[in-house]
Amino acid sequence: MHGDVEAEEAGGLRTAVRVSTLALVAGLPVVVLGGVAIVLRPDITAALDGRAVAAWRTVFTAIVIQGVPFLLLGTVVSATISAFVPAWVFTRVLPRNPALAVPVAGAAGAVLPGCECASVPVAGSLMRRGVPPAAALAFLLSAPAINPIVLVATYVAFPGNPWMVAARLIASLLTSVAMGWLWIRAGREEWLRLPKGPAGHTPGASRAEEFRVSLQHDFLHAGGFLVVGAAAAATFNVAVPHSVLRLFSDSLWLSLPMLGLLAVVLAVCSEADAFVAASLSGFSPTARLAFMVVGPMVDLKLIALQSGTFGRAFAVRFSSATWVVAMLCSTLVGWWLL
Amino acid sequence: MKRNVQVLLLLFLGVGLLHISLLTDLYLRYVREGLRPALIASGVLLIALGAVSAARDGFPFNRPRTDGAQDHDDGHGHSHAGGPKVAWLLYVPALTILFLAPPALGSYTASRDEAKAPKAPSSSSSGDSLFPALPDTGVVPMSLNDFSSRAVWDTDRTLKGRTVRLTGFVTPGRDGTWYVSRLVISCCAADAQVRKVRVHGASAPPADAWVTVTGTWHPTGKVGTDDASPALDVTAVRRVPAPKDPYHDMVTGPGGG
Numbered sequence: 001m002h003g004d005v006e007a008e009e010a011g012g013l014r015t016a017v018r019v020s021t022l023a024l025v026a027g028l029p030v031v032v033l034g035g036v037a038i039v040l041r042p043d044i045t046a047a048l049d050g051r052a053v054a055a056w057r058t059v060f061t062a063i064v065i066q067g068v069p070f071l072l073l074g075t076v077v078s079a080t081i082s083a084f085v086p087a088w089v090f091t092r093v094l095p096r097n098p099a100l101a102v103p104v105a106g107a108a109g110a111v112l113p114g115c116e117c118a119s120v121p122v123a124g125s126l127m128r129r130g131v132p133p134a135a136a137l138a139f140l141l142s143a144p145a146i147n148p149i150v151l152v153a154t155y156v157a158f159p160g161n162p163w164m165v166a167a168r169l170i171a172s173l174l175t176s177v178a179m180g181w182l183w184i185r186a187g188r189e190e191w192l193r194l195p196k197g198p199a200g201h202t203p204g205a206s207r208a209e210e211f212r213v214s215l216q217h218d219f220l221h222a223g224g225f226l227v228v229g230a231a232a233a234a235t236f237n238v239a240v241p242h243s244v245l246r247l248f249s250d251s252l253w254l255s256l257p258m259l260g261l262l263a264v265v266l267a268v269c270s271e272a273d274a275f276v277a278a279s280l281s282g283f284s285p286t287a288r289l290a291f292m293v294v295g296p297m298v299d300l301k302l303i304a305l306q307s308g309t310f311g312r313a314f315a316v317r318f319s320s321a322t323w324v325v326a327m328l329c330s331t332l333v334g335w336w337l338l
Numbered sequence: 339m340k341r342n343v344q345v346l347l348l349l350f351l352g353v354g355l356l357h358i359s360l361l362t363d364l365y366l367r368y369v370r371e372g373l374r375p376a377l378i379a380s381g382v383l384l385i386a387l388g389a390v391s392a393a394r395d396g397f398p399f400n401r402p403r404t405d406g407a408q409d410h411d412d413g414h415g416h417s418h419a420g421g422p423k424v425a426w427l428l429y430v431p432a433l434t435i436l437f438l439a440p441p442a443l444g445s446y447t448a449s450r451d452e453a454k455a456p457k458a459p460s461s462s463s464s465g466d467s468l469f470p471a472l473p474d475t476g477v478v479p480m481s482l483n484d485f486s487s488r489a490v491w492d493t494d495r496t497l498k499g500r501t502v503r504l505t506g507f508v509t510p511g512r513d514g515t516w517y518v519s520r521l522v523i524s525c526c527a528a529d530a531q532v533r534k535v536r537v538h539g540a541s542a543p544p545a546d547a548w549v550t551v552t553g554t555w556h557p558t559g560k561v562g563t564d565d566a567s568p569a570l571d572v573t574a575v576r577r578v579p580a581p582k583d584p585y586h587d588m589v590t591g592p593g594g595g
Contacts, residue, residue, distance in 0.1 A: 055447055057440035062368035062527035064431040068355065069376035072383060157524075212390055217422070219387075220344060223351075224424030227431060237528055272525025279531050308424060 056238045063230035063301065066269055067117045071222055074118030078125035079215035083207050087130045098132040102180030105135035106173055109142030116144035116270050116296050117226060120305045121218045133192060138180035141322065144270040144296035145172035154292065157274035163337050164285065168274075171293045171333040175326045182321065191318075193311030225308035229301030233267035236300070240265070249282035259287045260327050263295035270296035286334030293330040298323045339425050341395040345388050347428055352384030354435040364435070366583045367442035369526045442584040443527050445509040445545040448519040451532040469496050477552060479503045481587045482520045482533040489535075489555060489568035497555040504570065505550045505578060506587075508543050509534055516542035518551050518570070523585040533587060536569035548580045 094101040112119060123140035127133055144150065146169050158164040248258040259280065268276050273295040277288040298319045307315035339347075358364040359377035369377075391397075434440070469492045472478045480502050488497050506518040519534035521527075538556050543549055553572035559565035 051444075051446035054440055055443055057434070058367065058443050059528050061431055061434055061440055065355075065358070065365065065377070065435065066369045066373065066526035066528075068351070069373065069380045072380050076383075153524075209394070212387065212394070216344065216348070216387060216391060220339070220347065220425035220428065221422040223428045224422055224426070227427040228424070230431075233528065266528065268529045269525045272523075272529045275524035276529050276531075308422075 052238055056234050059237050060230050060234035063233055063267065064227060067226050067230065067301070068223070070269075071117040071121070071226055072219060074112075074121045075215055075218040075222065077112070077118070078121040078218055079211050081122070081125040081129055082214045083211035085129065090126065090129055090131045094131065094135060098134050098184055099181065101132055101135040102138045102184070103177050105131070106138040106142040106176040106180060109139050109144075109176065110146050110148065112143040112147055116299070116302050117222070117305065119143040120302070120309050121222055124218075124309045125214075127192075133187065133189075134180040134183040137183055137318070138176045141176035141179055141297045142173055145176070145293065150270050150274070150296070153271050154274040157278040164289065167289050167330075167333050167337040168292050170337070171289060171326075171330045172296070174329045174333065175293060175297065175322065178325050178329065179318075179322055182325070191311070191314045193314065221308055222305055225304040226301060229267060229299075229304035232300040232304070233265065236265040249280075252284055252287070255283050255287040256290055256327065256331065259283060259291040260294045260323065263291045264299050264323065266295075267299035267301040268295060284334075285338040286331060289334045289338060290327055290330040294323060294326045297326055339423055341391065342397055344425065345392045345395065345397050347425065347432060348384050348388030348391065350436065351428060351432040352381045352386075352388060354432050355381030355384065358435050358439065363582055364439050366585070367439070367527070370523060371583060371586070373525075443521050443530055444507055444584075445519070447521060447530060448507075448509040448517070448532050448534055449511070468492070469494065471496055472500055472502075477501045477503050479505075479589045481589050482506055482518070482535060483522065483587050484589075485570075486533055486535060486568035489557075489561075490559075490566040491562060493562045495561065499554070501552060501554055501573075502570070503550060503552045504535060505548070505581075506534070507580075507584075508545055508547045508549055510542055510545050511536070514542065518549060520587045521585055522587050527585075530585070534568075536567065537575075538569060538571050540572045540575045543575065543577065548578050550576045550578050552576075 094104055109119075112122065119140050122143070123136045126136040126139065151165055151169060154165045154168055155162065248254045259277075263273070266276070273292055277291045280288055280291065303315050303319050306318065310318075355377050358368075359374050359381065365374060365377055469488050472480075478500055482504055485497070485502060485504055504518055506520045509517045509519040511517055515536065517534035517536055519532065521530040522533060523530050536556070536558070537551060537553075539553070540551070551570060551572045552574040553570045556569040556571045558567050558569045
């Protein structure tokens, strides 16, 4: 009895110490930043008048709200895969050879209707279910880019130019398959912190309970990273006036990487990026194609989501490689078709 | 993140989504109208998830777990039986939409981009007129979209001599000039595009006020090239209430004036 009380007291003390350390660690940056903010306030307010802050909050809120339904769809699909679809389904459907599984998985991306927020948790659960990482990654890249909703949006945004739709489809598929193969050749398992999921399969827990726990965990986890990505994208959106871009529209060789980078920092939803691309009227069709190919595959929001799901070491390498491959593929396809 | 805090977060977010989509029209400040069913469904799903979790895990105090799965940190920043720490960030948008909904984008955003007219509706190879003649009524209500693309690209000058009526918010320009403007979104406010028409012949109402202006086309620059920009000689400016969906650039029905 006596020992228990003592142990409990010691535990209480330890908790108190831990809490106060945490409070200190978390509090210190707040105090420092607060101090800096108070000292520099006149400068900061001049730079960001209240209206800029309001615009930032609106864009930030908009990106999160717009992402939440798709993220939820993605996590529902991924939790369904985790809880209800047995692993043999995937091993039977996909060719055993990973090099063949990659194009199949890439083409299968056409069936997940949604934007990029949905595909990250689904790819994570596919890997958990034993799908080769290369195939899951090809699916991750192609799903937001080639699904019917996105292709129809592209057709609407570029009226009278069906070649743009074809070019987008081909360039996106090419990029995702190339990245899958690249992963087979050069990828390393240790970069990928394979998603473990809430607890794997806990013996005794019902399927429904497993579904709920995995849905809740994945949604909250990915949602937190969606907030990080939205904050970054909103900052660029408000800080960089679009008119700056027009300085670069004259040179093809500058405009191509410019729009590729713009797609990364703006983090426009893949269902809307065709409309944004259509509005960039000063740019060559190939540069606009690059914008639409890169956008669903690499952007700030996605990098944040991927580092949450697969680890930062993976997200940085994978996103930069994808960016380069996507630029090459869109240049190639643009030169061929547009 | 403790499981009871997760429950609270799910409920806040779910109620917040229903608040902006089902109970009010606040969602129109951020996303397109078509997303409403998805938002309502998400809100309902999140509330249901929160309710089930509350029942299973205990709320407001966690029920001790019996299956031996303790909250443990597995070394990458979050414990799986508990929940990811990064999820705390979701409280920001959840509470924002519930209590501090930011305003729709307005003149600040519009003033930072050049007026740009959407291109002609289809390719001009056929040589036909791409812009149908305006209806033969007195004053023609038009969307800013239609007006600006005619003003810039319509080499047949269908606007010539016609009196039109446009509705939008006020964006101040340089040296006392001003524009009647709209932001058009295709998915969410992050992809807003600017439509604005320079107004001549009237002094500027306060920024962000919604107005209906009546006037005639003020040709500026060479029509059919990038030099041209949309402008209007205004005879009447009337303040109007802000529309329900600020990003929907549509023709407003015939009303006084």
